Amino acid sequence: MPLAIVPVALFGLVIGSFLNVVAHRLPDRRSLVKPRSACPSCATPVKPYDNVPVLSWLLLRGRCRSCAAPISARYPLVEAGTAALWVAVAAVHHADTTKLVLGLALVTILVPLALIDFDRQILPNRITYPAFVAGMVLGFAIDPAGQPDRLLAAAIAGGTIGLVALLMPRGMGMGDAKLLAVLGVFLGSSVAVAVAVALVSGTLVGAIIVGRVGMAAGRKTAVPFGVFLALGGVVAVLAGEPVVEWYLSTLG
Ligand SMILES: [Zn+2]
Known part of the structure; x- marks a missing residue:
């Protein structure tokens, strides 16, 4: 079980990243897959290496790489929170x-x-x-x-x-x-x-x-x-x- 926590947490991070997109786009009836995420300030598409859950936000210190506009801390918090929920559910109900x-x-x-x-x-x-x-x-x-x-x-x-x-x-x-x-x-x-x-x-x-x-x-x-x-x-x-x-x- 302790070893299985790592893939569960990583998968939870990826799911959390997608849930950010759902919460952001679904109420406006926008597509959840196209276009790729872009900076709301300068419209520069987010590069795949700047889209790694939690890690990218930390490395960029919460700012857009192109225009340095602040990126809400909610994104990494939702990703980390989803991962924590997945780990907690797996820990309680794995049997x-x-x-x-x-x-x-x-x-x-x-x-x-x-x-x-x-x-x-x-x-x-x-x-x-x-x-x-x-x-x-x-x-x-x-x-x-x-x-x-x-x-x-x-x-x-x-x-x-x-x-x-x-x-x-x-x-x-x-x-x-x-x-x-x-x-x-x-x-x-x-x-x-x-x-x-x-x-x-x-x-x-x-x-x-x-x-x-x-x-x-x-x-x-x-x-x-x-x-x-x-x-x-x-x-x-x-x-x-x-x-x-x-x-x-x-x-x-
Ligand atoms: Zn920007």
Whole structure:
């Protein structure tokens, strides 16, 4: 296992580099493959040797090679963060193929969703719909016996929040409901842990923001709920099952 960490981390870095492109281009319906990445300041295409995840940003000290315009630290952070997520999922679930595959797929989907929701307050159907289909197909292919539970979790989680979104359109949107259906189809009953983490972290961060800038300004700067659902999804992938088992044991 310790040796396998290196290829998993390297692959996670490459995936993270692609997820940066997805978060940057997909909301504008631009191609994810063409053209090559270019500097937003001087439009010079990024050379392949300047496009190595994390390393290039460090060597260039966060600046474009041609015009020295600053390159956001978010790019290497997303790459390193994706690699860390892949290593964490592999470390926790390496003995269970179903959880390993579903976990890796889900955290990979959640990274661009969180970034796009943070940037633009939308959770694009062009990610949530194919993600739901991918979760159904993967679950059915690897673990057909567990499929009814996951579909039930998707229906309950997506349906409940969909109803909340319809009744209280200010709090949550249909994008959140669709993301919850995605979380349900990948996580099964652990989706409850994702919801709990999202509610607690969202309330906490909301209170901190309101405390610092006041109620009126706080409402405008509020972090969208999809970001917290994504965080909850990651926690549920890594620790969902033990938390659900612990909770059920307290019920006797
Ligand atoms: Zn430049």
